[in-house]
Amino acid sequence: MEPTAGKPSFLRNILVRLLLFGVLFIVVRFAYVVTIAGESCNVGNFCFFSLPENLNFVIAGPGTGNSAIAVNKAIVSSTAVPTQRELYTSKDWIKAVNFFSSIFQDLMSQGYLLPESKSLCVETPNGQDVFALKEIGVKDSVGTFKKASKPLVVSGEAHRLPFDDNTFDFVFSGGGRLDKSSRALDFATEIARTLKPEGFAVVHVSAKDTYSFNSFLALFNCCNLLTSRDIDGFDSSMPHIREMVLKKEYDIHGHGVYQPRDDSGNKCSVPGYKQELVRKAEPLIAEEPLKPWITLKRNIQKIKYLPSMADISFKRRYVYVDVGARSYGSSIGSWFKKQYPKHNKTFEVYAIEADKTFHEQYKVKKGVTLLPYAAWVRNETLSFEINRDPGEQVTEKGRGMGRIQPLTSKGGNSGGRFDGEVDEILGFDFANWLKNTVTERDFVVMKMDVEGTEFELIPRLYETGAICLIDEIFLECHYNRWQRCCPGQRSSKYEKTYGQCLDLFTSLRQSGVLVHQWW
Numbered sequence: 001m002e003p004t005a006g007k008p009s010f011l012r013n014i015l016v017r018l019l020l021f022g023v024l025f026i027v028v029r030f031a032y033v034v035t036i037a038g039e040s041c042n043v044g045n046f047c048f049f050s051l052p053e054n055l056n057f058v059i060a061g062p063g064t065g066n067s068a069i070a071v072n073k074a075i076v077s078s079t080a081v082p083t084q085r086e087l088y089t090s091k092d093w094i095k096a097v098n099f100f101s102s103i104f105q106d107l108m109s110q111g112y113l114l115p116e117s118k119s120l121c122v123e124t125p126n127g128q129d130v131f132a133l134k135e136i137g138v139k140d141s142v143g144t145f146k147k148a149s150k151p152l153v154v155s156g157e158a159h160r161l162p163f164d165d166n167t168f169d170f171v172f173s174g175g176g177r178l179d180k181s182s183r184a185l186d187f188a189t190e191i192a193r194t195l196k197p198e199g200f201a202v203v204h205v206s207a208k209d210t211y212s213f214n215s216f217l218a219l220f221n222c223c224n225l226l227t228s229r230d231i232d233g234f235d236s237s238m239p240h241i242r243e244m245v246l247k248k249e250y251d252i253h254g255h256g257v258y259q260p261r262d263d264s265g266n267k268c269s270v271p272g273y274k275q276e277l278v279r280k281a282e283p284l285i286a287e288e289p290l291k292p293w294i295t296l297k298r299n300i301q302k303i304k305y306l307p308s309m310a311d312i313s314f315k316r317r318y319v320y321v322d323v324g325a326r327s328y329g330s331s332i333g334s335w336f337k338k339q340y341p342k343h344n345k346t347f348e349v350y351a352i353e354a355d356k357t358f359h360e361q362y363k364v365k366k367g368v369t370l371l372p373y374a375a376w377v378r379n380e381t382l383s384f385e386i387n388r389d390p391g392e393q394v395t396e397k398g399r400g401m402g403r404i405q406p407l408t409s410k411g412g413n414s415g416g417r418f419d420g421e422v423d424e425i426l427g428f429d430f431a432n433w434l435k436n437t438v439t440e441r442d443f444v445v446m447k448m449d450v451e452g453t454e455f456e457l458i459p460r461l462y463e464t465g466a467i468c469l470i471d472e473i474f475l476e477c478h479y480n481r482w483q484r485c486c487p488g489q490r491s492s493k494y495e496k497t498y499g500q501c502l503d504l505f506t507s508l509r510q511s512g513v514l515v516h517q518w519w
Contacts, residue, residue, distance in 0.1 A: 092235075093126060093128060095234055095235075096126075096128035096129075096234055096235075097128045097131055097132050097135070098132075099132075099233075099234035100128055100129040100132035100133075100174065101132040101135060101136055103132075103174075103231075103243075104132055104133055104136055104138070105136055107200075107202060107245075108136070110227075112170070112200045112202065112226075112245055113138065113170050113200070114138075114169070115137040115138055115139075116140070117138055117140070117168075117169040117170040118140045118167065118168050118169050118170070119133055119138050119140065119141040119142075119168060119169065119170040119171070119172065120141075120142060120143070120144070120161075120163070120167075120168045120170070120171045120172070120194065121133070121141070121142070121143040121144070121171075121172045121173070121174070122143075122144055122158050122161070122171065122172070122173045122177065122187075122190075122191060123144065123145060123158045123173060123175075123177040123181075124143035124144070124145055124152075124153060124174075124175075125145045125147075125149070125153070126149065126153075127143050127149055127152030127153045129143065129172060129174055130142060130143040130152040130153065131152060138170075142154060144156035144157075144158070144161060144162070158173075158177070158181060158183075158186075158187045158190060159181075159183045159186035159187055159190060160186075160190065161190045161193075161194050163194045164194070165193050165194065166193075166194070166195070166196045166197065167194050167195075167196070168194055168195055168196060168199060169196055169199045169200070170199060170200050170201075170202070171191050171194065171195050171199070171200075171201045171202070172201075172202050172203075173187075173191065173201075173202075173203045173204065174204045175204060175238065176204060176205055176206050176238045176241070178203055178205055178216075178314070179205050179206050179313050179314075182346075184219060184313065184314050184315065184316065185219055185315075185316035185317075185441060187219075188219035188220050189219075191203075191220075192220060192222045192223060192248060195248045196248065197248055197249065197250045198247065198248060198249075198250075199247070199248050200226075200245060200246070200247055200248075201220070201223060201245075201246045201247075201248065202243065202244070202245050202246075203216075203243075203244045203246070204238075204241045204242070204243055204244075205241070205242055205244065205314075206238060206240070206241065206242065206311070206313075208240075208242075208311060209309075209310045209311060210273035210276060210310075211273050211274070211276075211277060211306075211309075211310035211311065211312075212310055212311035212312070212313060212314055213228075213242075213273075214271065214273050215311075215312070215313075215314035215315055215441075216244065216314040218314075218440060218441050219314055219316075219441065220246055222248055222249065223246035223247055223248050223249065224246065224247050224249055225244060225245070225246055226245045226246065226247050227243075227244075227245045228242060228243065228244050228245070229242070229243050230242055230243075231243055267465055268465035268467070268468035269468070269512075270467070270468055270511055270512030270513055271512070272512070274471070274512050274513075274514065275512035277306060277309055277310060277514050278509050278512055278513070278514050280304060280309055281304050281509070281514060281516070282299070282302045282303055282304050282516070284502065284505050284506065284509070284517060285299060285502075285517060286502065288498035288499075292481055292519065293519060296517060296518070296519030297519055299517060299519075300518075300519075303516050305340065305341050305472070306445075306471055306472045306514055307340075307341040307342070307343050308341055312343060312345065312443050313343075315345075315441065315442060315443040316439070316441040316442050317348060317438075317442050317443070318342070318345045318346065318347045318348065318442070318443045319347060319348045319349075319350070319437075319438055319442055319443065319444045319445070320332075320336055320340075320347045320348070320349045320350070320444075320445045320446075320447075321350045321352065321434070321444065321445070321446045321447070322336070322349070322350065322351050322352065322353075322446075322447050323352045323375045323430070323446060323447065323448040323449070323450055323457075324352065324353065324375070324447075324448060324449040324450045324451070325351035325352060325353040325358070326353060326355070326358055326449075327358050327361060328351070328358075328361050328362060328365055328368070331447055331449075332349060332351060332368065336349075336445075336447070340445070345443075346367075347367075347445075348367070348369070349367055349368045349369065350368075350369050350371060350437075351368055351369070351370050351371070352371045352373065352374075352375050352430075353370065353371075353372065354372065354373055354374035354382075354384055354404070354425045354426075354427075355384070356372065359372050371428075371433075373425065373426045373427060373428045374404045374425050374426070374427040374428070374453075375427070375428070375430035375448075375450060375453070375457060376404065376427030376428060376429065376430060376453070376456075376457075377429065377430070377431070377456050377457065377460045378427070378429050379426075379427065379428050379429050380406060380426075380427055381424055381425070381426060381427070382404045382405060382406060382424070382425055382426070382427040383404065383405045383406070383422050383423075383424060383425075384403075384404050384422065384423045384424065384425040385403045385404070385405075385422055403451045403452055403453070404425070404427065404450075404451070404453060429460075430457060430460070430461075431457075431460045431461050431463070431464040431466040432464065432466075434461075434466045434469055434470075435464060435465070435466050435469065438469050439469065440468065440469060442469070443471055444469055444470050444471050444472075445470075445471060445472045445473075445474075446470050446472070446473050446474070447473075447474040447475075447518065448473065448474070448475050448476065448518075449476040449518065451478055452478040452494055452496065454475060454476075454477060454478070454504070455496065455500075455504070458475075458504065458508070462511075467511070467513060470513070471514065472514045472515075472516075473508070473513060473514065473515040473516070474515075474516050474518040475504075475505070475508075475515055475516070475517070475518055476517075476518040476519055477496075477501035477504055477505065477517070478494045478496065478501075479494050479496040479497055479498050479500065479501050480494045480495065480496065480497065481494075505517060
């Protein structure tokens with residue numbers, strides 16, 4: 001009888017299948033580690049294609065000679081995907097490492113960074129700054145980014161860092177990353193939170209003007225600015241950089257915890273850097289125009305908007321307040337949304353409008369909060385003038401702008417008389433609302449068209465200190481427009497003169513408030 005070959009073939013098939021299963025397992029594990037977990041490949045991760053331990057690359061140093069920088073197997077490994085290996089040996093990556101090495105060596109020479117400093121680099125996708133720290137001897141260094149690239153970079157977003165309070169001696173944010181953040185205050189707060197008291201934070205930003213410079217400092221009101229200098233960047237995306245060195249101070253309890261400044265006081269003075277913007281603004285119209293509705297409309301083309309004169313990047317949030325908004329298309333939709341230079345910032349919009357004729361349309365407008373009241377100097381019931389021809393149906397198009405008066409003034413002194421239909425509405429303390437809604441760290445734009453009530457509201461903003469919370473005002477001042485063109489056709493609706501309006505604008509600008517004549 002011939003020998004049977006079935007059993008060896010069966011065993012061979014089993015061995016082949018086991019081998020194939022093992023290879024498949026290793027491939028799947030490798031793909032998970034590199035592409036999903038975002039980690040470097042090593043033996044513990046079932047990757048068996050690592051480069052030798054002593055593999056070195058020669059990287060050109062910032063000086064005249066070359067410096068040999070040993071690139072650890074855990075950083076550059078042949079087991080990494082080819083694009084990752086190419087990244088760590090690319091000219092751009094090496095150039096960035098040299099740039100950061102030079103920066104950190106300067107900071108070391110000034111005593112802001114020590115070899116034993118526990119250091120953090122925030123928002124570093126490729127870890128060049130972390131590698132540069134390690135290369136100059138700061139071994140206890142780590143970076144964060146939304147996707148990890150271990151061992152240099154761990155997962156963590158700038159507005160929610162995965163570290164305890166008071167962890168690091170040195171925190172660095174380069175590349176203008178704070179400029180580009182949509183949550184600048186949260187970014188700065190996390191740097192301050194994780195930094196130890198008397199630790200140093202170094203931030204590279206593109207603050208080119210005094211407005212943005214002071215806006216940046218307001219984000220770090222737990223820290224003192226030690227030095228500031230302008231340096232050249234290492235790529236075309238940010239050719240010029242301002243380097244800020246800040247030191248975290250202890251709070252009054254000695255904990256070194258980030259403490260926001262109290263903005264609740266009534267006294268304020270508009271800072272000098274805002275007064276600089278006023279001097280750059282378009283001139284006021286000194287002489288009363290013969291046809292104001294034409295002249296003021298043309299003047300809008302000459303307006304120098306604040307975001308066109310200064311960088312508004314370093315603000316906590318962005319707010320537009322339309323006082324006397326009327327319909328959505330009256331100014332929010334037709335002007336602010338289309339013409340105001342928002343620089344890709346998302347604004348919270350508040351529409352303050354007492355006339356209930358316009359309220360319904362705001363229910364379907366996303367991003368707009370309606371306050372269905374009249375802006376006033378205190379909380380009380382007011383008389384509201386309904387401007388329309390007798391017998392005319394109350395519609396949005398037929399609705400005129402209405403004046404308001406306290407109930408006690410109805411039918412009282414001159415200027416307090418209403419000629420048309422009157423309704424009762426609720427008024428609220430606008431200045432107090434503003435102080436409870438925004439802070440000095442917000443960017444606040446206001447348009448005010450309140451049918452003469454500006455002569456009460458503006459002094460109230462000064463009295464409460466709320467005027468300092470507004471960055472830019474577009475104000476329509478109401479006066480008797482018939483006085484110059486048609487002296488015999490005086491209207492009792494407005495008692496103020498153009499000269500009184502001009503005084504109001506002038507006093508605002510002399511106080512450092514950037515105000516524009518509106519119509």
